[in-house]
Amino acid sequence: MVQFRSYAASEAAAFHRVRDRFGAFSNMAAGYPVRFGGVEAPSSEALYQALRFPDLPGFQGEILSATSPILAKRHAYTRIRESRSDWEAVKVNVMRFVLRAKFGAHQSRLLPVLAETGERPIVEISHRDDFWGARPEGGRLHGRNVLGRLLMELRLELAAHPIGAPLLVAPRFARASLLGSELGPERVGDIAAEPDTGPFLL
Numbered sequence: 001m002v003q004f005r006s007y008a009a010s011e012a013a014a015f016h017r018v019r020d021r022f023g024a025f026s027n028m029a030a031g032y033p034v035r036f037g038g039v040e041a042p043s044s045e046a047l048y049q050a051l052r053f054p055d056l057p058g059f060q061g062e063i064l065s066a067t068s069p070i071l072a073k074r075h076a077y078t079r080i081r082e083s084r085s086d087w088e089a090v091k092v093n094v095m096r097f098v099l100r101a102k103f104g105a106h107q108s109r110l111l112p113v114l115a116e117t118g119e120r121p122i123v124e125i126s127h128r129d130d131f132w133g134a135r136p137e138g139g140r141l142h143g144r145n146v147l148g149r150l151l152m153e154l155r156l157e158l159a160a161h162p163i164g165a166p167l168l169v170a171p172r173f174a175r176a177s178l179l180g181s182e183l184g185p186e187r188v189g190d191i192a193a194e195p196d197t198g199p200f201l202l
């Protein structure tokens, strides 16, 4: 059981919308694709939602093809009852894995922003979800804030990570299956550091 927390809003590194200062931490932020197991998920939200359905690779493919993170979530919810039966027990570890894969893939963009939060509590403000986020009320933010707490865990863990060094990422939950392949540990490098092979290279 994850405990409720209460944070002073003025002291938190809080985000609500993706355009907020720390909005890149939201899984709804576009522009942070995650590559893992030879698959490119267009967002951490799409990857998280796809991992609900290890036995439905075709449906996972549909979730990963959605054109925005929120559409990926909405598509997953069309078959929410077919989520893996232990989803509630594994979802925090799935999110932990997904966030690590995202921050590993975008470390040059995201680690400086993570460091900028200093020692402040990181909180996702949500008016309707006090499991992943926290609800604002009277200058305070109340909720389990699990996403923010996973981000604080990552901040501590990556404080000394040399930006650019590959990050070891491993799913710590059973049946981490994506598009028919079981995911194992991988070293994730910074996508921004990859050589430009685009059309302008002579």
Ligand SMILES: Nc1nc(O)c(N)c(N[C@@H]2O[C@H](COP(=O)(O)O)[C@@H](O)[C@H]2O)n1
Pocket: 026, 027, 028, 045, 048, 070, 073, 091, 124, 129, 132, 147
């Ligand atoms: N529907 C919705 N809209 C937003 O703007 C959100 N930030 C969220 N929250 C995110 O949804 C994910 C959790 O999904 P489940 O409720 O576990 O299916 C997680 O990424 C939240 O941050 N939802």
